[in-house]
Amino acid sequence: MNYRSRQKRGQAPTFFYAPADQIDETSLTLSGQEAKHATTVCRLAKGSQMTVTDGAGNAYDCEITGVKRGVVHADIVRAHRRLGEPFATVTLAVGVGKPATVDWIVEKGVELGVSSIVPIRCANSVSGLSDSAAAKRRLSRWRRLALGAMKQSLRSVRPDVHEIMSIDDARTLIDDHQMSFIADPDGQPLSIAAHSHVQMTKSLLFVGPEAGFTNDECARLIDAGAVPFSLGARRLRAETAAIVSLTLLLKELDEL
Amino acid sequence: MNYRSRQKRGQAPTFFYAPADQIDETSLTLSGQEAKHATTVCRLAKGSQMTVTDGAGNAYDCEITGVKRGVVHADIVRAHRRLGEPFATVTLAVGVGKPATVDWIVEKGVELGVSSIVPIRCANSVSGLSDSAAAKRRLSRWRRLALGAMKQSLRSVRPDVHEIMSIDDARTLIDDHQMSFIADPDGQPLSIAAHSHVQMTKSLLFVGPEAGFTNDECARLIDAGAVPFSLGARRLRAETAAIVSLTLLLKELDEL
Known part of the structure; x- marks a missing residue:
């Protein structure tokens, strides 16, 4: 039932992943399969909101500024630390x-x-x-x-x-x-x-x-x-x- | 890990099923897929022990007395009521x-x-x-x-x-x-x-x-x-x- 789906409705149906070297203080990029997933499966485009994590405890709410040659460029709107992570x-x-x-x-x-x-x-x-x-x-x-x-x-x-x-x-x-x-x-x-x-x-x-x-x-x-x-x-x-x-x-x- | 496998080692790896009309007070039969499963997959034969349930809360420890024309015949050794069933x-x-x-x-x-x-x-x-x-x-x-x-x-x-x-x-x-x-x-x-x-x-x-x-x-x-x-x-x-x-x-x- 995608538990939390109601709570999360309106959000992107998934987080996206970018390695730390594709993330700087104000912006980040998605490449390869992640970019494809965002644009083709989730149909995100310039102006879309999404959340991206580096897999090391950092998550970023972003707005897509453009898609060029299969790379998604986005501005970071807000940063989170250990979003969705258990204490234990x-x-x-x-x-x-x-x-x-x-x-x-x-x-x-x-x-x-x-x-x-x-x-x-x-x-x-x-x-x-x-x-x-x-x-x-x-x-x-x-x-x-x-x-x-x-x-x-x-x-x-x-x-x-x-x-x-x-x-x-x-x-x-x-x-x-x-x-x-x-x-x-x-x-x-x-x-x-x-x-x-x-x-x-x-x-x-x-x-x-x-x-x-x-x-x-x-x-x-x-x-x-x-x-x-x-x-x-x-x-x-x-x-x-x-x-x-x-x-x-x-x-x-x-x-x- | 088949939790309980160690406890149950030596027992048949599964229960078998027989509808109530194939069970009387002292004996029962397995037919069709159940008989095939017992004899072919589990390699049970005359003298083998097995447990058979009627799916209505009765379970019987049995000894196979023979296999004839795809039907397994067994004597009931002991009967249980609601074996393996929760209270709730x-x-x-x-x-x-x-x-x-x-x-x-x-x-x-x-x-x-x-x-x-x-x-x-x-x-x-x-x-x-x-x-x-x-x-x-x-x-x-x-x-x-x-x-x-x-x-x-x-x-x-x-x-x-x-x-x-x-x-x-x-x-x-x-x-x-x-x-x-x-x-x-x-x-x-x-x-x-x-x-x-x-x-x-x-x-x-x-x-x-x-x-x-x-x-x-x-x-x-x-x-x-x-x-x-x-x-x-x-x-x-x-x-x-x-x-x-x-x-x-x-x-x-x-x-x-």
């Missing part, structure tokens, strides 16, 4: 399964407000991740999807998508976060599991691939400090478990 | 948008535990719903998806998928439920919006199509008693908003 910093560490599933989790994770995404190679990951060409293709696809979801959800920070790492490397991330969580049928509801941790400005959430983390992987993550929490009595598919976990965590962090 | 009764009323979006919402809604699904024809619905052949095709697809999701999520009740109804008819459902909710950017967080309603064993959740409910539709639903609640500061796509709303409601109902 959430890292989503996701076991790499089938392409469609991970793509979808990346997109929804960014929409919901994660700060960064860490793809993990684990025992039940799909094969082919050691072929670095295939892994690179998937990584650049996730980064494109993260950019698109940032614009679509009206965020101003483009979440990092890290290179695929081993579960042992991902495990060391637990020490860098105030709280880490992992869905586990034996865990308690998240609101109870996280109860004593009022200050969780920086948290880490592990979600497994389709076939799950192995018992051993789960035990090692929990041993390193990840708190197990339950997702209710029904069995959820990987992508459902990912989004439900993230929703519950963001609710606990007062972002929902 | 939640009806999901969803504005009919693009096929892939509604299909997905139906599947995820059933996984998460809804009791019934009401597809709504609203101002921003896709066209073609008045062609009754197309509407019938979509309805039977949703019913198939609901059956599949029931089996996959290890539930024993097959949620009803009602025929597509007008938003005015859907509006009258509000009176049949203890609480009704609708996502709205002007609403409060659900935990606050629902705060005073401890007993909500029967609730109704409205989720819009891609382009949202119109202001007028929203106002009429709220006027009839639907409580508006917010989904945070970021703009969510239709399918994300649907699953996030449902997750928050189920959390409020202590199902998550």
Whole structure:
């Protein structure tokens, strides 16, 4: 339903993206696909209003002054800092399964407000991740999807998508976060599991691939400090478990 | 990650379905696609254990006694009542948008535990719903998806998928439920919006199509008693908003 569509009616249906080197104090340009999207799909032209973000927390309300040779030129009317961004910093560490599933989790994770995404190679990951060409293709696809979801959800920070790492490397991330969580049928509801941790400005959430983390992987993550929490009595598919976990965590962090 | 996969390891990876007329006190049969799925995909054979549900709240642990002419015969070892079912009764009323979006919402809604699904024809619905052949095709697809999701999520009740109804008819459902909710950017967080309603064993959740409910539709639903609640500061796509709303409601109902 494009939640917020009514509130945002009259605004451009998306944010546009320009890298910092195309932005100065009073004006900016859109080029390439962004310019094409603005002029062809959204039919913006001289005099149109739009909001552009640099993906680093800056967003600019602009007025288009002209379109020349496929480049959109605009004057900055107003600057915002961290528009659409959550207060909480959430890292989503996701076991790499089938392409469609991970793509979808990346997109929804960014929409919901994660700060960064860490793809993990684990025992039940799909094969082919050691072929670095295939892994690179998937990584650049996730980064494109993260950019698109940032614009679509009206965020101003483009979440990092890290290179695929081993579960042992991902495990060391637990020490860098105030709280880490992992869905586990034996865990308690998240609101109870996280109860004593009022200050969780920086948290880490592990979600497994389709076939799950192995018992051993789960035990090692929990041993390193990840708190197990339950997702209710029904069995959820990987992508459902990912989004439900993230929703519950963001609710606990007062972002929902 | 197939949440619960570790807990359920060793069990069949899905429930099977048999209509009540194929089940008697001590034995049952699987036929058609169900029998094929059991024998070909899951490679079950004489002596294999499986769990079969009638979709009406009964589930049976069985042992296969034989497979003859594409029909699986099994002895009932143990019967369960409402296995995998939530205590709360939640009806999901969803504005009919693009096929892939509604299909997905139906599947995820059933996984998460809804009791019934009401597809709504609203101002921003896709066209073609008045062609009754197309509407019938979509309805039977949703019913198939609901059956599949029931089996996959290890539930024993097959949620009803009602025929597509007008938003005015859907509006009258509000009176049949203890609480009704609708996502709205002007609403409060659900935990606050629902705060005073401890007993909500029967609730109704409205989720819009891609382009949202119109202001007028929203106002009429709220006027009839639907409580508006917010989904945070970021703009969510239709399918994300649907699953996030449902997750928050189920959390409020202590199902998550």
